[in-house]
Amino acid sequence: MHTYHNPRIDHPGQIADASNGRVVTSFTKSMWALSMLIGTSLGLTAFFSWSGLVLYVVSTWLVLCLGHSLGMHRLFIHRAYRVPRWLSLLLIHLGTVTGIAGPMGMLYTHDLRDWAQRQTHCHAMFAQSGVWYRDLWWQVCCNIQLTTPPCFVPEPAIAQDRAVQWMERTWMLQQLPWAVLFFYFGGWSWVCWGICARVISCIFGHWLIGYFAHNDELSKHMHRSWHVEKAAVQGQNVRWTSLLAMGENWHNNHHAFPYSARMGLESGQWDPGWWILSGLARLGIATQLVLPETATQRSDLTRLSVSERI
Structure with a gap:
């Protein structure tokens, strides 16, 4: 029995502080989100089509x-399962x-963030506390x-993986082949909807689930079955978003069992990601x-006992 820690970032004896720091605006992140938002606006107005939708x-x-x-969360970050390399790179x-x-x-x-939330105190950016519009700005643009x-x-297998490093260097350009393909078949409508609207939805959706799952002020509307002792942030299960979040909404479960390939652990906790993964497992x-x-x-x-659960 021992306390969970992430071997990539939480080294014994290391002096580090999760509370003190400053939030700075990222020009790259801000311009990226703004450009995707503009493209989405064009898709809603000038280039709307049902096929694009x-x-x-x-x-x-x-x-x-x-x-x-x-790909990114359960496989690349947590190594919760294994698949052939070609499929691993496709998912990533x-x-x-x-x-x-x-x-x-x-x-x-x-x-x-994982390390900071497991400390006794952490910066508000990690806890996603406070008003929603400040947290939105911090998470998306800072x-x-x-x-x-x-x-x-990072492990040598990750740090020295040329394919992963190439994807990291060109992560924005990874949209380009898809944009060319979409333009060929559907014109600017497909580019606006298949690239810009998709990206901005992923960015804002990722923030929204994180905000509801981590913000203690919203905990009365959430649910949790587990308590991590001395952790600054517990994580909440956002019950009404399971199909939209692909199971990532069961965040209290994830804080309790970070390396679990399955996030919806109890009856009625729908986990589409697990449904697909268990199907791949049955196929070998x-x-x-x-x-x-x-x-x-x-x-x-x-x-937690039933009476203690939120």
């Missing part, structure tokens, strides 16, 4: 489920074309510079699935 729905579902949830690519960040950028942002940050050391494509019963046990984790 269908493309938006289908492509957004695919990149959020196969890319962000299965689909996670990259959500337009949130590149693979290494997502890995660092996730690990830093970065945090901690006064004494922890060390981030996905292997070594990590579940709560097989993951590392934690001494700092307590299951």
